[in-house]
Amino acid sequence: MGRTIVILVARLIFAAVFAMAVSFKFAGMANTAAYIAAAGLPFPLLLAWLAAIFEVGLILAFLTGAYFSDAALLAGAYVVFLAFAFHGPSHWQANQDEFGFFIDHFTFLAGLLFAAVHGPGERLALRKGFVWKDEAASAN
Template sequence: MGRTIAILVARLIFAGVFLMATSFKFIDMQSTASYIASAGFPAPLFLAWVAAFFELALALALLTGAFFSQAALLAGIYVIFLAFAFHGPGHWSGNQAEFGFFIDHFTFLAGLLFAAVHGPGETLVVRDNRLRTALR
């Protein structure tokens, strides 16, 4: 019982982080685009929309358990990309807090990799087989 609760809480935390990030983007997409532009990326508004929908898809997968391991792995790659793109070594000299933000992404990565390997648990999970069959 304790294992099941821990897994469900972890899934809620993972999904909650991505849902918060998604909501901030949808609430003020232009600010997100400005932040993306400040990192030097082209087409920042387009990338902001892509990021918002990608994060929403990750949250749904982590909540439902559908394609859970794949989503956790993609989320890990995304989180490390964000660490280097927005909080990497080039940002540390101007603000020491950026180093902390950078390191925090690796602790999140560790949890996502653990989740990717061990899966969503047995409770409250949409099985990939049933979803794949329904999509055919």
């Protein structure tokens, strides 16, 4: 029972982090686009909307457990991209806090990779995915 609770709490934390991010995007899509443009990326408004849609998909995957491992891997790649695009070495000279933000993304990546390998748990999880099947589920 304790393992199940811990896994569900972790899934809720992953979902909550992306829910906060997407809520800021929907509350101020123009501000998000301006931030993306300041990083030098093309088509900032389009990228802002694509990021919001992607984050909604991640939230659904983390909450339902469907495509959980796939979502965790994609979220990990996304987090690494965000680390370099918005907090990478080119930002450290102007603001040393950016180095801390950069490192924080890799801590989050570690959790996402661990989650991708171990899956969504045995409770409250839709067993669907592309990358690999959960060995426990496929044994039944």
